[in-house]
Amino acid sequence: xxxxxxxxxxxxxxxxxxxxxxxxxxxxxxxxxxxxxxxxxxxxxxxxxxxxxxxxxxxxxxxxxxxxxxxxxxxxxxxxxxxxxxxxxxxxxxxxxxxxxxxxxxxxxxxxxxxxxxxxxxxxxxxxxxxxxxxxxxxxxxxxxxxxxxxxxxxxxxxxxxxxxxxxxxxxxxxxxxxxxxxxxxxxxxxxxxxxxxxxxxxxxxxxxxxxxxxxxxxxxxxxxxxxxxxxxxxxxxxxxxxxxxxxxxxxxxxxxxx
Amino acid sequence: xxxxxxxxxxxxxxxxxxxxxxxxxxxxxxxxxxxxxxxxxxxxxxxxxxxxxxxxxxxxxxxxxxxxxxxxxxxxxxxxxxxxxxxxxxxxxxxxxxxxxxxxxxxxxxxxxxxxxxxxxxxxxxxxxxxxxxxxxxxxxxxxxxxxxxxxxxxxxxxxxxxxxxxxxxxxxxxxxxxxxxxxxxxxxxxxxxxxxxxxxxxxxxxxxxxxxxxxxxxxxxxxxxxxxxxxxxxxxxxxxxxxxxxxxxxxxxxxxxxxxxxxxxxxxxxxxxxxxxxxxxxxxxxxxxxxxxxxxxxxxx
Numbered sequence: 001x002x003x004x005x006x007x008x009x010x011x012x013x014x015x016x017x018x019x020x021x022x023x024x025x026x027x028x029x030x031x032x033x034x035x036x037x038x039x040x041x042x043x044x045x046x047x048x049x050x051x052x053x054x055x056x057x058x059x060x061x062x063x064x065x066x067x068x069x070x071x072x073x074x075x076x077x078x079x080x081x082x083x084x085x086x087x088x089x090x091x092x093x094x095x096x097x098x099x100x101x102x103x104x105x106x107x108x109x110x111x112x113x114x115x116x117x118x119x120x121x122x123x124x125x126x127x128x129x130x131x132x133x134x135x136x137x138x139x140x141x142x143x144x145x146x147x148x149x150x151x152x153x154x155x156x157x158x159x160x161x162x163x164x165x166x167x168x169x170x171x172x173x174x175x176x177x178x179x180x181x182x183x184x185x186x187x188x189x190x191x192x193x194x195x196x197x198x199x200x201x202x203x204x205x206x207x208x209x210x211x212x213x214x215x216x217x218x219x220x221x222x223x224x225x226x227x228x229x230x231x232x233x234x235x236x237x238x239x240x241x242x243x244x245x246x247x248x249x250x251x252x253x254x255x256x257x258x259x
Numbered sequence: 260x261x262x263x264x265x266x267x268x269x270x271x272x273x274x275x276x277x278x279x280x281x282x283x284x285x286x287x288x289x290x291x292x293x294x295x296x297x298x299x300x301x302x303x304x305x306x307x308x309x310x311x312x313x314x315x316x317x318x319x320x321x322x323x324x325x326x327x328x329x330x331x332x333x334x335x336x337x338x339x340x341x342x343x344x345x346x347x348x349x350x351x352x353x354x355x356x357x358x359x360x361x362x363x364x365x366x367x368x369x370x371x372x373x374x375x376x377x378x379x380x381x382x383x384x385x386x387x388x389x390x391x392x393x394x395x396x397x398x399x400x401x402x403x404x405x406x407x408x409x410x411x412x413x414x415x416x417x418x419x420x421x422x423x424x425x426x427x428x429x430x431x432x433x434x435x436x437x438x439x440x441x442x443x444x445x446x447x448x449x450x451x452x453x454x455x456x457x458x459x460x461x462x463x464x465x466x467x468x469x470x471x472x473x474x475x476x477x478x479x480x481x482x483x484x485x486x487x488x489x490x491x492x493x494x495x496x497x498x499x500x501x502x503x504x505x506x507x508x509x510x511x512x513x514x515x516x517x518x519x520x521x522x523x524x525x526x527x528x529x530x531x532x533x534x535x536x537x538x539x540x541x542x543x544x545x546x547x548x549x550x551x552x553x554x555x556x557x558x559x560x561x
Contacts, residue, residue: 060431086433099431101424112421117433120418122410168432 006074007035008208009059009176014068016058028054030232031068036176036210040239041202043219044212046229047255052212055229056178059210061085072175087117090174092165092182099165102154106145106164109153110134113168137167141197143190159190166194170201177202179211183218195222216248230258265389266512270505271396272457275403276473277480277500279450282407284481285496287423287443292348292474293333294451296355297326299470301452302459303362306369309460315377319456326452327445329355334444338437352470359467367467376460392461399457400501403450408494419443420493451477472525475532480504482535507531 011034017027028051036042046052057063059070061082070078072088093099100109111127111134131149138145141163145156153161162182169177179198183191199222202209213219219226226243228236228251235258238246276298283291301322308318329351336347363369383391410416421429422439429436459465484496484503491499514527534541 062430082430083433083435086431091431093427093431098425098427101421101428103424104421108417112417113432115414115418115432120415120434122413122415124409125412125414125417 005037007071008038008040008073009036010034010069010071010074011059012069012071014058014070015066016054016063017066020066028232029058029065032233034227034234036208038208039206040208040210040225041223042210042225042227043223044210044227044229045214045216045219045251050229051232052229053180054232056091056180056210056212059176059178060089060091084117088175089178090116090169090172090176091178092162092169092180094181094184096158096161096165096185099168100153100156100161103152105150105152106138106156107131107134107149109164109168110137110171113171116168116172116174137171138164140201141167143193157190159186159194162186162194163197166198166201170205170207173205173207175208177207177209179209181212181214184214198222216251220246220248220251228254228258261388262512263509264387264393266508267505268389268392268396270508271400271501272392272461273454273476273508274396274400274480274501274504275450275454275457276477277484277504278400278403278407278497279447279454280474280477281481281497281500282443282447282450284478285423286420287440289344290348290474290478291330291333291444291447292345293329293351293355293444293448294348294474294477295470295472296352296359297329297448297451297470298455298473299359299465299467300329300355300362301326301455302465302469303359303369303455303467304452305456306371306459306465307362307364309371309374309376310369315375315379315460319377319453319460322456323449323453326455327449329452330444330446330448331441333448334441337444338440355470356467363465363467368464370464371460372463376463377457378460395457395461399453404497404501407497411493472528475525475528476507479507479528479532479535482532483507486535486538 011032014029014032015027016029017025019025032051032055044052044055054063058065061080061084065078068078069076077085101112104112107127107130111125111130114130134149135146138149143160143163145160145163148156148160153164156164162185166182182198183194186194195218198211201207209223211223224243225237225239226246227234236254276294280291280294283289304325305315305318305322308321309315313321333347333351336342336350337344340347342350360367377395378391383394386394411420418429418434419439419442422434422436426436429439455469459469480500480503482503483506484499487503487506488495488499510531511524511527514524515521519527
């Protein structure tokens, strides 16, 4: 399968190091190349320390790159700040506590997310007018979130919090959505439900999405493309029909060859 | 009776400090020591300006600006210089004590005797004793509280709140948390400066040492408000600070009536605040909740 169009997100020769200038200097990403095309739903696999989280932090802008370039629609964004990148990028963290403001209510959190990447002005927030819309979108998560719109998020269950984080990330359609093991902290049933909702939303809205996971089953079941990171590089990249033919056994034997 | 009125007046005038500190202590979630410097700074700036013939309202505005600038220095040290906030506040507070002496022309006390202050108006003079400070305090704290409540309901205000609540999340939805912190420290210290200007005009003088212990008084207003009124919404909590400030002045009055003198007040303020801060722990250790519940239960309720 050939891709002639320009990639939505292009990472070229990315090198990131930690402890630069000390004897402990380590390169985490070592000349990584990745082209993400519009509508790609990519599952990202790799063992601990392979650079998955570093890859996300690099795309998100919280970790500066030492060399290489990141382009969005051909436009250079390598040195753009985290805040500026949120205009086109949304992210769901692994830790349920990271993605929501604990002392603010569910509705307040959603309202804040509606303005992702925009200038915050002295305009009144108009929370009441948005409540019907919030009710509607929280109902789609099918976990009772719609009854807790006026509850502080610190009183929600982990599953509800992650569902809220996911809604917040997708409320304003992002050009790129990063899911950093967003179901890992949940129990198996809740995790499966959120994965299902995630897949529905991503495929329905044709979101471009990268999802880190440790579940080989999820990585195989969801998305149109699968990549495996190892030692700061992409070692394996399948898409479309090739991905559909991939099995857990083949993946496992591949993991054996790289370790 | 007049002592009670005086306490209410003082409580209302000092409430602006509690409300200002609420912005940093409760919303941004850190203790800003700068206020110990910006309070006398506001007083020094206003008193010196008035002594030189400036309109007292303009002079009070100037005190706000001076306080905000000191807050800006703390904020820049903290956000851009990566100096821990407690240390940044102490640095600016210390620097302020020199600046205050400069502003007041080298003397440690400047009097407003015979000058026109915001308390010199004919209408305020016509009121019974101490009612002038009640009225001025009430008007000022009402304006500040209403402006803050409206501000917190705006998109910018919400971005400010979330910065204190979850910095990582705030950044991930595009909020520049540095700018929010800078804004919070500037507004907070601006109000403290204004409070210094008001209290100096009420006292009739500015003194370089008048900032000592004010962070404890401001914190006490916040904590007393929270302890007395319990679970409240954010807007109600802002109002509770003012009530906490009045209650604090009543406690102070009571303590003075018991025979302590004003020199003991900082020790007593610290003690009151320490007890209030430890109240959740104490009530657990002493089973206070259980005792209170039993105390009000019916005879054979168990």
